[in-house]
Amino acid sequence: MKSREQEYKEIFVAEALEYYDALSRHISELEKTPEDEQILAEIFRLLHNLKANAKAIGYLVIADVSHKLETAFGMIRNKELSFSDEVVTVLFDGIDMLGELISNVDGAKEIEPSPALLRNLDIIINTQTDNNTELNKVQKYYTSKNLSLSDLIYIQIKKLDHLLNLVGELIIDRDRIVSISKELDNDDLKNVSAHLYRITEELQYSVMDARLVNVGSLFNKFPRIVRDIAVAEKKEINLEISGQDIQIDRNILQIITDSLLHLMRNAISHGIEKADVRKKNKKTPQGNIELSAQNDRDTVILRLKDDGKGIDQQEVRKAIVQKGFLNADAVSDLRDTEVLSFLFEPGFSLAKEVTEVSGRGVGLDVVKNAIDSIGGRIKVDSKKGVGTTFTLYLPTSIAVKGALLCQVEENFYAIPLMHTDSVLSLPTEKLHEVGNLLVTDIKGETITVVHMRELFNNDLDTYNGTKTALEGDVQNIIIVTYNNRKLGLIVDKLLRQQDIVIKSLSRPVNTIDIYAGVTLLGSGKVCLVLDVAAITRYFIARR
Amino acid sequence: MEPQNAREKRDAAVEARVHLIVFRLGEEEYGVRIDQVKEVTITPEITRMPKTPSFIKGVSNIRGDIIAIMDLEERFNITSAARDSRHTYTLVMEAKDYTMGFIVKEVPQSLSLPLSSLDKAPSFVQDFNISENFIEGIGKYENRLIIVLDIFKILTSDEIMELKS
Numbered sequence: 001m002k003s004r005e006q007e008y009k010e011i012f013v014a015e016a017l018e019y020y021d022a023l024s025r026h027i028s029e030l031e032k033t034p035e036d037e038q039i040l041a042e043i044f045r046l047l048h049n050l051k052a053n054a055k056a057i058g059y060l061v062i063a064d065v066s067h068k069l070e071t072a073f074g075m076i077r078n079k080e081l082s083f084s085d086e087v088v089t090v091l092f093d094g095i096d097m098l099g100e101l102i103s104n105v106d107g108a109k110e111i112e113p114s115p116a117l118l119r120n121l122d123i124i125i126n127t128q129t130d131n132n133t134e135l136n137k138v139q140k141y142y143t144s145k146n147l148s149l150s151d152l153i154y155i156q157i158k159k160l161d162h163l164l165n166l167v168g169e170l171i172i173d174r175d176r177i178v179s180i181s182k183e184l185d186n187d188d189l190k191n192v193s194a195h196l197y198r199i200t201e202e203l204q205y206s207v208m209d210a211r212l213v214n215v216g217s218l219f220n221k222f223p224r225i226v227r228d229i230a231v232a233e234k235k236e237i238n239l240e241i242s243g244q245d246i247q248i249d250r251n252i253l254q255i256i257t258d259s260l261l262h263l264m265r266n267a268i269s270h271g272i273e274k275a276d277v278r279k280k281n282k283k284t285p286q287g288n289i290e291l292s293a294q295n296d297r298d299t300v301i302l303r304l305k306d307d308g309k310g311i312d313q314q315e316v317r318k319a320i321v322q323k324g325f326l327n328a329d330a331v332s333d334l335r336d337t338e339v340l341s342f343l344f345e346p347g348f349s350l351a352k353e354v355t356e357v358s359g360r361g362v363g364l365d366v367v368k369n370a371i372d373s374i375g376g377r378i379k380v381d382s383k384k385g386v387g388t389t390f391t392l393y394l395p396t397s398i399a400v401k402g403a404l405l406c407q408v409e410e411n412f413y414a415i416p417l418m419h420t421d422s423v424l425s426l427p428t429e430k431l432h433e434v435g436n437l438l439v440t441d442i443k444g445e446t447i448t449v450v451h452m453r454e455l456f457n458n459d460l461d462t463y464n465g466t467k468t469a470l471e472g473d474v475q476n477i478i479i480v481t482y483n484n485r486k487l488g489l490i491v492d493k494l495l496r497q498q499d500i501v502i503k504s505l506s507r508p509v510n511t512i513d514i515y516a517g518v519t520l521l522g523s524g525k526v527c528l529v530l531d532v533a534a535i536t537r538y539f540i541a542r543r
Numbered sequence: 544m545e546p547q548n549a550r551e552k553r554d555a556a557v558e559a560r561v562h563l564i565v566f567r568l569g570e571e572e573y574g575v576r577i578d579q580v581k582e583v584t585i586t587p588e589i590t591r592m593p594k595t596p597s598f599i600k601g602v603s604n605i606r607g608d609i610i611a612i613m614d615l616e617e618r619f620n621i622t623s624a625a626r627d628s629r630h631t632y633t634l635v636m637e638a639k640d641y642t643m644g645f646i647v648k649e650v651p652q653s654l655s656l657p658l659s660s661l662d663k664a665p666s667f668v669q670d671f672n673i674s675e676n677f678i679e680g681i682g683k684y685e686n687r688l689i690i691v692l693d694i695f696k697i698l699t700s701d702e703i704m705e706l707k708s
Contacts, residue, residue: 167606411590456593506641509602509611512594516608520601526590526604 012057013105014152019050020099027095034083044073050098062101063149065113068121069094080278081124090120156306158213164398167204168501171400172520174200179522208249209398215293215300216244219254221263222291229268236275236286237268243293248300249397252374256302259367263304263390264289266364271308271388281305281385298402299418302392311382313339314475323348335445340380341484344368368483372533375401375418375516379484393418403519405495405527406478408452413491414500414519419532421479421486423494428470437539438465442479448539449488458543460538482536485534489535502529513538557660563682564634565689566647569621574682575578581635581642583651586612603644605635610697612644618697623648626651645694656684661691 026043030036051066072091075081097113181193193422219241230237272287274276279285290305316339317331325342326334342348346365375395380389393419395401402417424442429522431438431449438449454469470490477488504510504516516531563574564583582605587614589601598617602609612633616623632651633644661680677696682689 174608259688409591411593460594505602505607507638508612508643509592509595509599512592514594515592520604520607520609524604525588526602526609528590528592528602 003331008057009105010151011104012053015053016102019046019101020095020102020376022046023095024099029307030083031088035079040073040077044070044077047073051330053074059101059105061113062098062105065094065098065101065118065121068125069098071125072121075125076387087124090117090124091307093117094121101440105207120273159251160207161251163174166378167200167207168400168503170200171501175522176520176524179524204400206299207304208400211249211251211397212247213250213253214244214254215246215248215302218245218257218260219291225261226264226289229265232275233267233269235272237272238284238286238288240288241292242290246295246300247396248293249393252376252394252396255370255374256376256394259370259392260302260304260369261473262364267304267306267308267388271306271310273309283383295396297452298396300394300396302394303389303394305387305389307387309387310384310386311340311343311380312384316340316342319348337484337508340382343380344378344483374398375416377418377481384387400499402497403500403529404478404497405521406491408456408491408495412521412525413452414497414518414527414529415478415480416457416529417497417530418484420482421481423476423478425474425476427460428467428473428475431470431475433465433467436464438467438490440477442488444488445486447479447486447488449490450535450539451490452491453492480532480536482533483540485531485536485540487536487539500527500529560655561682561691563641563656563689563691564651564656565654566576566632566634566651567624567649568616568619569622572582572687572689573615574609574691575634575636575694578652579636581706583636586631586633586637586644586646592700600646603633605633605644609644610642611634612646614646616648638695644705654684654689656682656689668696685707 023046023136026039026046030039030043033039039249047066047070051063052060054060054066059065069091072081072087073093076087081087095116097117101113146180159512174193178193178197181189203422222241223239226237226239267289268287272289273283275283276283278287281339288307290303292305294301294303313336316419319333320326320334320339320342321328325345325348331339344367346366347364348365368378371392371394377393377399379393380388380390381391387426403414403419404420404423405412407413407455426440431440438451439446440449441447448463450463451465451469456465458464475490476494477490478494479488481487498521500519502519504514504517505512507517513534514531515528516534517529517531519527521527558566562582564577564578565572567573569677571642584605587603587605589603591601592599592611595601598614600614603612615621632649634647634649634651635642635644661682663680677692679691679693
């Protein structure tokens, strides 16, 4: 695989060649209609971008020539230089030279720009100071133009979406074929299906790879945004960004864009204190915000950390009671992490005043829903006076997810690994009936446990967890996590871990909350994917 | 050679026929227009889907598409006639933006009858278990009475669309 740097260079060259083509076209037009300001502005813009891109990637010669040309066109625009025949020739030569330099970037032979031409450019730029200098004849070795098409193509994300869906379908069929070939025990078939397996796997990763973009493409928009919010809030913010080159599926990045923006606004307007308050608390007058990305196997972790005033646990506890989520007794029993998870409940806001940029009723629940929708996770840590950190755990790709398969009665169910915490076998005697629910103590934590078989066979409202309904001395329990809370699911049988392709359910059964979708197993069996978020939400509300 | 007007008459009659897929629910014969049916297949394995009304039997994998399967007898509260066939059949019906399967107990048959023998549903069927809205008309054919259902009305009925756990 090519290095990241090589990839950047290729993208630069492809873009630069496009710029060059556009420049050639525009300057020809300009020669006919020298008064056309629009064309002039467009040329100016192209040269400016080319200069900036070349500088960023380290092609200083290209940057230099672009700069000189940009200056010349700037002068033409300001009517300091006339678009005379002599000047036109020099400019044409200059643009051709740019093209030559771009197409030979990293080529076998290094191309030096013609010194005569550079001098000519300097002369026309400095036309006012020295009007008498003769323009040199430039030896035209740039005329041998070879036509070539770009190595890069633009493609609509829709087309890649379609491709990815097809790959998903293909994988389902492949697993089925692999499974049939095992049953039939035919050597030829086994060989072919093993080969099919490898090819589809490679195809899947290639398509997934084609959809990856740098997190930086989103992160790099933040310095400007942060500056604007900070100005509006009259605060000084020092933003540190890291991990821009971590890669993630383009659609996932798109979906979390608004969420990240929302968290950033919150951090600046509610998190970071005013400078005088910070000084009193022995903090630097400017607030520090870190935005970082890192990889952890199949997960991309985005972190937004501020050193502001933090979230006041007591205030949150008070608000939980005030807004009627829980009574005062229940609140005092909550652990700190559980308290913070209420921030993601719909209608839960601590903002006391509406400011220009935040606190307009769009709460953290919207952020959470966006992250749920792509099968991600969000976590908040905060310490009063020290700061708040939001951590987003996102899948690298949408298509394929690791899942835990289990069985309840005759059905198979899949639970995305993103939401599973652990799996354990628990003696039935360790489960207790509290209210109408089963609970148990795991490592000092009281966890609600749901008997899936009973849940499936009763209405949600009439579900009761009773010990008498449990069979056997030992229960298989999958601990799932959602929004800093844990829930145990009692299943009949634990099967295995497997990569699955989730298909969405179609109408009319797509409205049933507890299913996130459906997948086909290698055996051809339909397997329902459980929506851990919906199940957990229900039981948390009920408690 | 027939007189021209007679032939025209017959051609018109040929054009005005309706093609139905006819199946039995309970003791009666029902039909749906053939162009609403995507395929008829032996009912595949159905994965039960907890938290759905009992007339939704579950979901099935039909040629890679996963579709919901509904039991029309249960849906319309029709008492199932005793039968001991080994298979049931599934009519795969296509609505505008999704597909759904309907279970029938006996092999469905195709039948073509003149449009003129199809009466608009009379008002008394309001007393019937099936809401009148779903009935497009009553077809009569050689002493048989066929209740023609408008499947799109069943597919888009609010009751199904608003399935909630």
